Each structure stands twice: as structure tokens, then as C-alpha cells.
Amino acid sequence: xxxxxxxxxxxxxxxxxxxxxxxxxxxxxxxxxxxxxxxxxxxxxxxxxxxxxxxxxxxxxxxxxxxxxxxxxxxxxxxxxxxxxxxxxxxxxxxxxxxxxxxxxxxxxxxxxxxxxxxxxxxxxxxxxxxxxxxxxxxxxxxxxxxxxxxxxxxxxxxxxxxxxxxxxxxxxxxxxxxxxxxxxxxxxxxxxxxxxxxxxxxxxxxxxxxxxxxxxxxxxxxxxxxxxxxxxxxxxxxxxxxx
Amino acid sequence: xxxxxxxxxxxxxxxxxxxxxxxxxxxxxxxxxxxxxxxxxxxxxxxxxxxxxxxxxxxxxxxxxxxxxxxxxxxxxxxxxxxxxxxxxxxxxxxxxxxxxxxxxxxxxxxxxxxxxxxxxxxxxxxxxxxxxxxxxxxxxxxxxxxxxxxxxxxxxxxxxxxxxxxxxxxxxxxxxxxxx
Numbered sequence: 306x307x308x309x310x311x312x313x314x315x316x317x318x319x320x321x322x323x324x325x326x327x328x329x330x331x332x333x334x335x336x337x338x339x340x341x342x343x344x345x346x347x348x349x350x351x352x353x354x355x356x357x358x359x360x361x362x363x364x365x366x367x368x369x370x371x372x373x374x375x376x377x378x379x380x381x382x383x384x385x386x387x388x389x390x391x392x393x394x395x396x397x398x399x400x401x402x403x404x405x406x407x408x409x410x411x412x413x414x415x416x417x418x419x420x421x422x423x424x425x426x427x428x429x430x431x432x433x434x435x436x437x438x439x440x441x442x443x444x445x446x447x448x449x450x451x452x453x454x455x456x457x458x459x460x461x462x463x464x465x466x467x468x469x470x471x472x473x474x475x476x477x478x479x480x481x482x483x484x485x486x487x488x489x490x491x492x493x494x495x496x497x498x499x500x501x502x503x504x505x506x507x508x509x510x511x512x513x514x515x516x517x518x519x520x521x522x523x524x525x526x527x528x529x530x531x532x533x534x535x536x537x538x539x540x541x542x543x544x545x546x547x548x549x
Numbered sequence: 550x551x552x553x554x555x556x557x558x559x560x561x562x563x564x565x566x567x568x569x570x571x572x573x574x575x576x577x578x579x580x581x582x583x584x585x586x587x588x589x590x591x592x593x594x595x596x597x598x599x600x601x602x603x604x605x606x607x608x609x610x611x612x613x614x615x616x617x618x619x620x621x622x623x624x625x626x627x628x629x630x631x632x633x634x635x636x637x638x639x640x641x642x643x644x645x646x647x648x649x650x651x652x653x654x655x656x657x658x659x660x661x662x663x664x665x666x667x668x669x670x671x672x673x674x675x676x677x678x679x680x681x682x683x684x685x686x687x688x689x690x691x692x693x694x695x696x697x698x699x700x701x702x703x704x705x706x707x708x709x710x711x712x713x714x715x716x717x718x719x720x721x722x723x724x725x726x727x728x729x730x
Contacts, residue, residue: 333652333655334656337648356646356648357715359648
């Protein structure tokens with residue numbers, strides 16, 4: 306039975322399978338399921354063994370308790386890493402969507418937004434392909450990529466996101482400057498209505514933002530989502546500060 | 550047996566039932582009770598009413614606890630037991646803990662519900678006339694656990710020790726994810 310020795314032998318598909326098994330609460334059962342996934346054999350085949358025999362195997366896969374490498378590759382086949390400071394509004398919204406779910410299960414979706422095809426324009430500059438594809442249709446391209454090659458984009462995005470949210474904190478708070486309180490309990494019917502409205506605004510937050518940036522003209526939807534994220538938020542920050 | 554305040558109290562593993570042993574374990578695991586309350590609850594469970602302790606000095610109480618905890622002998626692993634003409638076997642020659650049994654024990658231990666000791670033993674002891682599929686059926690495990698609760702604790706304790714040692718030695722530690730650069 307061959308067992309991989311490190312994350313460098315694990316592809317994205319296996320990584321997702323292993324991370325999904327982390328939801329098993331019972332430690333031993335979880336490790337056996339991970340062992341069978343890594344050895345590519347049914348867990349039933351391990352069940353008649355004595356635990357001393359499997360513990361030797363488990364000792365060989367302790368790397369699963371660590372994170373894969375954070376040193377991601379800048380080029381994966383024909384796809385090139387697109388620096389996060391060049392994200393567009395649309396790319397950012399979709400990344401937020403995948404990160405708000407279980408991002409380990411969406412590594413391929415996230416990679417398909419961050420790694421893009423490139424071309425050289427007439428001026429000799431590298432230009433990234435436009436974001437005109439669905440990540441769900443492209444994510445499988447990364448299934449067989451070594452997880453070490455792309456895992457690092459996850460913590461890097463999270464760090465970038467933290468910094469972004471701090472920079473534009475005033476755009477993510479209520480008019481009165483307070484942050485949202487998930488556990489807010491209404492006392493009066495007016496408060497209940499207000500909380501319901503806040504929840505509704507949160508649910509449609511990005512749609513409201515785009516609708517507002519489109520000046521309520523939906524034909525401009527793609528134009529807005531293709532705007533630079535940083536430029537857009539700088540402008541929104543300026544508008545809020547100057548109240549214009 | 551020990552005599553406590555004029556009452557015969559079972560304290561040896563061949564006197565206590567598995568059910569009583571489980572109840573004692575539950576009392577000792579209760580973090581809301583202090584040491585004295587735990588001992589009083591154990592004695593109450595075994596037939597000494599709480600009110601009987603009202604006029605007992607702390608020195609006397611400590612002496613009773615000492616007598617109660619004085620266990621003689623060290624029971625061995627019993628490979629099997631008989632019940633209603635059926636044989637329940639845990640091993641033939643040498644006790645081995647299979648991955649399948651460990652997975653089921655892991656589930657029972659994780660839930661930490663009352664009665665998990667007898668359920669753990671119910672996983673280890675298999676009725677010889679049944680198949681693998683039936684050994685682990687939930688209803689059958691519950692039935693075996695009920696039978697085991699009526700047995701003496703001397704059958705349970707050696708398995709608790711043995712399984713505990715094997716798990717401590719072989720089981721992976723639930724370590725947090727570390728970052729590897």
C-alpha cells in the first residue's frame with residue numbers, strides 16, 4: 306500500500322476530499338477515513354486490522370495535521386497569477402462568495418479567478434483575460450494540480466481581505482458608525498422592522514452596491530463589475546466622506 | 550464488602566455490577582460536585598442514605614472512604630461469558646483491538662453518554678452464533694449492553710484498562726492544524 310509522504314504528493318481533488326473528512330468528529334474514525342482516501346482503498350479493507358498495524362500507517366501521514374505550503378506558484382500551465390491589487394469589483398464579489406462558504410472545498414473556483422490566461426498587448430505589456438467565464442466551469446482544470454502549488458493563495462487572499470476591510474471599514478459600517486450585531490434582539494415592532502430591513506440589506510448588499518453604481522441602469526452591470534476594486538472603493542470612500 | 554455505618558456495601562469488582570460501576574464513574578466525572586459530595590453520592594447509590602452521615606466526623610468519613618477504596622486482587626481479561634445459553638466472545642487467544650471495533654468505540658466514547666462503558670464492552674463481546682453484520686447493529690449493541698450491565702464489574706475493568714492503554718498508545722492525537730512553510 307503506497308502512502309503519500311507530504312502535501313507535495315496531494316492534488317487539489319484529494320485535498321478537498323481530505324478536508325471534507327475533517328468534519329468527522331471522532332478522531333480515530335476520521336484518521337482511518339483519511340488513511341483510506343490517501344491509500345486509495347476502501348476503509349472496509351482496513352477494518353479487520355489490529356490498531357497497532359494501522360497506527361504505523363497513520364504515523365506516516367502526520368503531514369495531514371499541517372497546512373500545505375504557502376509558497377504558491379505564479380504560473381500553472383497557461384494560467385498566470387493575477388495580483389490581488391488588480392482585482393475587479395466582480396472578481397472580489399465572487400471571491401467573497403466562495404470564501405464565505407467552505408473555501409477549502411472551493412479551492413478550484415478560487416484558483417480559476419486568481420489564475421488567468423494572459424496575452425501581450427501591442428505595447429508589450431501582459432494583459433489578463435477578462436472575467437467573462439464561470440469559475441464553476443473552469444475549476445476542474447485545477448483538480449490535478451498539486452495543492453502545494455496553489456494553496457498559498459488562500460491565506461494570501463484572507464490577509465489581503467483583512468487589510469482591505471480595515472482600509473474601507475467606514476464603508477462596511479452602518480450610517481451611525483455601528484457595526485452589525487448578529488444577535489440583536491428587537492424589543493418593539495419598529496425595532497423588529499429595522500432589524501429585518503438590515504438583514505435584507507445585508508442579503509442584497511452587493512446587488513445594491515452594483516445597482517447604485519449603475520445609476521439604476523442594469524445595462525451597465527458588466528461595466529461596473531469590471532471596474533477596479535480599489536478605485537471603486539476609493540471613490541465610494543470619497544463620496545461618503547464628502548457626502549456627495 | 551465493607552461495612553459502612555452498619556450497612557453492607559459492595560466495593561470489590563466481583564461484587565459491584567457493571568451498572569453500579571458506570572453510575573460511580575458518572576458521579577466521579579461530575580465536575581459540579583466536590584470530593585466529599587462525590588463519595589456521599591457513591592455511598593447513597595450503594596445503600597447508605599445521605600442523612601446517615603450527619604453525625605459522622607470527617608476523620609471517620611475519611612476512614613470509610615479508605616476502606617471502600619481498598620480493592621483486593623487484579624482481575625484478568627475474560628475472553629468470553631455466557632448468557633441465556635449464548636456465548637459472547639471478545640477474543641480467543643490474545644486480545645486484539647480491531648480497527649472496526651475501535652471505530653465503533655470511538656463513536657461511543659465521543660458521545661460520552663451514560664452507559665458508554667457497557668456499550669464499549671458490547672462492541673468487544675460478540676455473540677458467537679451471529680454474523681459480522683449483526684454484531685454492530687445498534688439494537689443488538691443496546692441489548693448486549695443491557696445484559697452486560699447486570700454482570701459484575703470485574704469483567705469490565707480489565708477491558709477499560711486494556712483498551713485505554715491501546716488507544717493512548719495507538720490513537721492519533723487530535724492536534725490542531727499547524728502551518729508548514
